Amino acid sequence: MALNPRKASSSKAMADAASWLCACFLVTLILLCIFSDSSVVGEDDEGKLRGKRVLSKACDEIYVVGEGETLHTISDKCGDPFIVEKNPHIHDPDDVFPGLVIKITPSHNN
Known part of the structure; x- marks a missing residue:
């Protein structure tokens, strides 16, 4: 049984979309980690005490x-x-x- 060309291209499109979604999610997590770490090193008095x-x-x-x-x-x-x-x-x-x-x-x- 041969695969329907439309289904194959549809599967590939879904896989590409899922890959982009995962990549965007990872980039967002990395940026959140970077900014949350830099916010701890603030110049406020509480940060200095910590x-x-x-x-x-x-x-x-x-x-x-x-x-x-x-x-x-x-x-x-x-x-x-x-x-x-x-x-x-x-x-x-x-x-x-x-x-x-x-x-x-x-x-x-x-």
Whole structure:
């Protein structure tokens, strides 16, 4: 049985329309994600407070060293100039590696 040429062209047209609809939907989702992320980084006071809360979470009392961090950068970031003194398990300040757990006691609130 051969396919009716009208049905074949009709099926192709429907498939093309569905493809365009999916493409438009994906583009809309991407644009919504981009604009919703940029709206969080606003200059309003509430956004600034949320940002400070998020940043302060990185310097909780227990801190896990990340890739490329040094005791100096952690000290600057968290406001704790006495990391080595408060962490007796750190024998060599130059031997800090990702995953090392240290105690942070900030000297001031951010």
